[in-house]
Amino acid sequence: MRRASLQTVAGKASARLHGARGAGPAPRSLGPLGAWLALACALGLGLLSPQAAQAQSAAQIKAGQDKARSCAVCHGQLGISSVPNAPNLAGQPAMYLVEQLKAYRSGKRPNEIMSVIARPLTDDDIADLSAWYSAIRLEATAPN
Numbered sequence: 001m002r003r004a005s006l007q008t009v010a011g012k013a014s015a016r017l018h019g020a021r022g023a024g025p026a027p028r029s030l031g032p033l034g035a036w037l038a039l040a041c042a043l044g045l046g047l048l049s050p051q052a053a054q055a056q057s058a059a060q061i062k063a064g065q066d067k068a069r070s071c072a073v074c075h076g077q078l079g080i081s082s083v084p085n086a087p088n089l090a091g092q093p094a095m096y097l098v099e100q101l102k103a104y105r106s107g108k109r110p111n112e113i114m115s116v117i118a119r120p121l122t123d124d125d126i127a128d129l130s131a132w133y134s135a136i137r138l139e140a141t142a143p144n
């Protein structure tokens, strides 16, 4: 009985699909306006997305993930901190992370822990680590 009614639903759904396909070339009706909209979106994304400006390569992100193993004790596996005094790194702009790590390394931003950790890092290490953390996607939810 149950199976039969499911089949009916599936049958109706596929009928609807076929109907929709027969309804004509809907996407084409946008015409030149559609093309302009697509162009505007592409331009907007290119100009507004900080990620596009500093596109991190997949290889850099992967290398960063490997190098970040030693950071996970405090900053968490995915950059969400596991200790209360360490900040989250996930989703931070790569440019910001690079700047902070270089500041710890040079002593410009003094911190007992991070100065020691950043000292041996090369510019490549810093770029890879920053690529990894900035590539992690977060979803923000407003408080209730």
Ligand code: HEC
Pocket: 067, 068, 070, 071, 072, 073, 074, 075, 085, 086, 087, 088, 089, 097, 100, 101, 110, 111, 113, 114, 117, 129
């Ligand atoms: C023992 C714990 C610990 C480890 C391990 C650790 N960190 Fe940190 N990290 C901290 C703390 C604590 C701070 C906050 C320091 C401050 O107040 O400046 C921090 C701050 C940072 C910041 C600055 C973030 C911001 O919002 O300004 C970056 C970037 C960072 N850590 C990267 C790393 C990376 C990359 C590694 C691994 C190579 C690492 N950390 C390993 C504890 C740690």
